[in-house]
Amino acid sequence: MVEPHHDHDHDHEGHDHPHAEIAEAGRPGYYDIMETAVRELLIERKMIRADEIRRQIEVIDSRTPALGAKVVARAWVDPRFKARLLANGRTACEELGISFYDDTELIVLENTPEVHNLIVCTLCSCYPRPVLGLPPDWYKLKPYRARAVSEPRAVLAEFGTEISQDVEIRVSDSTAMVRYLVLPMRPDGTDSYSEQQLADLVTRDAMIGVIPVQLQGE
């Protein structure tokens, strides 16, 4: 997709936020043309239907970090669910109605006072999309992918996360059929929180393992 030119220079009907007309600018790139050609060929040869592509975009759009947060909060309040989640991440998420449309397995990695987990995909951008949706851009870029496995403590420090030398760091490199989700530690001072209030604390970055879960305003 070509990014629209966006220089905020005129008023737009319906809202008062001025910007340029949203339009395709410039010629499509090599990969834009290849994607269009492959898609049109697949549809023409009746391998897939246009509606299947649209439907799959809807599937992906329905997956957001809120689903992962719901899984984490449930694990914090229900020890039996947590045990099932750590034994088999996929089937435990399926209990909550989260389907694994991409046929991946899920291993849930529990952070403890002794072990801090971090996830990465050095080869490309494998990510627990069924439970978190699309990965952030930095997750897909080479600096994170290379450095997370070679100097994880320095990478974590750049996210503001200092991990003590007595804590073991485990980096899981996701490359084939398994995806990972970090189960962060429940913050202190949340004993009175409801499951939904707990879920509201859990962010995408905490489930990748680059930050702990923090109380709001901390």
Add this chain to the structure above:
Amino acid sequence: MPDKAMGDPGFGVVLATGEAPVFQPGDRVRILVRAPIGHYRVPTYLRGKQGSIEAVIEPPAVDNEEEGFGRNAGSKRHYYRVAIPMTEVWADYVGSPRDGLRIEIFETWLERM
């Protein structure tokens, strides 16, 4: 994990090749050094490194590298979650000596030590 390797003595079930995992948790393994052309799933930085099996990943799965070329049949084997110390991967690693890497590796990329 079901105790498939043992079969059931009452029925004498014989398992097909590749059905039972070759490695068990705790086994010491080396990741093979190969340089295939095309689609591969074992990152270069881990080839030749030594580690241990942390877990057998169930169920057996198609070899992603074969699947990349449309060959899906008959190539099911186990993936293993392999634990490798960071100091084994990087001679100049900065951090705790207990820091480690975990990766899933297909059976055909591992040799017993």
